[in-house]
Amino acid sequence: MKARILIRPKQGILDPQGQTVERALPALGFSGISEVSVGRLVELEVDDPAQLEDLCERLLANPLIEDFEIQLPEG
Amino acid sequence: MKARILIRPKQGILDPQGQTVERALPALGFSGISEVSVGRLVELEVDDPAQLEDLCERLLANPLIEDFEIQLPEG
Numbered sequence: 001m002k003a004r005i006l007i008r009p010k011q012g013i014l015d016p017q018g019q020t021v022e023r024a025l026p027a028l029g030f031s032g033i034s035e036v037s038v039g040r041l042v043e044l045e046v047d048d049p050a051q052l053e054d055l056c057e058r059l060l061a062n063p064l065i066e067d068f069e070i071q072l073p074e075g
Numbered sequence: 076m077k078a079r080i081l082i083r084p085k086q087g088i089l090d091p092q093g094q095t096v097e098r099a100l101p102a103l104g105f106s107g108i109s110e111v112s113v114g115r116l117v118e119l120e121v122d123d124p125a126q127l128e129d130l131c132e133r134l135l136a137n138p139l140i141e142d143f144e145i146q147l148p149e150g
Contacts, residue, residue: 006116021117021134030130032122039116041081042096047107055105059096 003046004071007061008039039066078121079146082136083114114141 009015017038025033042060046052052070061068084090092113100108117135121127127145136143 008116008118018117021119024134025130028130028133030126030134033119033126033130035118035120037118039118041083041114041116043083043110043112043114044108045110051105051108055100055103055108058103059099059105 001046001049001073003044003049003052005042005044005052005056005060006039006069006071007042007056008037008067008069010065010067013065076121076124076148078119078124078127078148080117080119080127080131080135081114081144081146082117082131083112083142083144085140085142088140 009018015037018036021036021038022034025031040060049070049072056068056070057063084093090112093111096111096113097109100106115135124145124147131143131145132138
C-alpha cells in the first residue's frame with residue numbers, strides 16, 4: 001500500500017528553512033502569512049506498514065529534533 | 076487558517092534522497108518497501124489562502140522539477 005510520512009521540526013527546535021521563508025515573504029509582496037514550518041514529505045509503497053514506525057525512527061527522521069506522522073490509506 | 080503544502084519531485088525527475096533511502100533499506104533489515112519519494116512539507120498560518128498558489132510557484136517550489144499540492148482545512 002501507499003504510505004505518506006510527514007516529518008516536522010519539533011516545537012521549539014530551530015527551523016531555519018521556515019525562518020528563511022518567513023523573511024522572504026514581504027519582499028515578494030505576501031502578507032498575512034506566519035508560523036511557517038518546513039519539514040519533509042516521504043511517500044513510499046510498503047507491503048507491511050507495521051515496519052514504518054521503526055523505519056521513521058531509524059532512517060527517515062531524527063527523533064531528537066523531528067516529529068513524524070504516518071498516514072495510511074483509509075479503510 | 077492553517078494550510079499544508081506538499082511538494083514532490085515531478086515524475087521522471089531524479090530524486091536522489093529517495094534513491095538513497097531505498098538503497099539503505101536492505102542493510103537496515105527492511106524489505107517490501109519501494110517507490111520511495113522524498114519531498115518537502117510546508118505548514119503555515121495564512122489569512123488569505125488565495126495567495127498560496129502564487130507563493131508556491133514563486134518561493135516554495137521549483138515548478139521546473141517539483142509539483143505541489145495545497146491542503147486547506149475542510150469545510
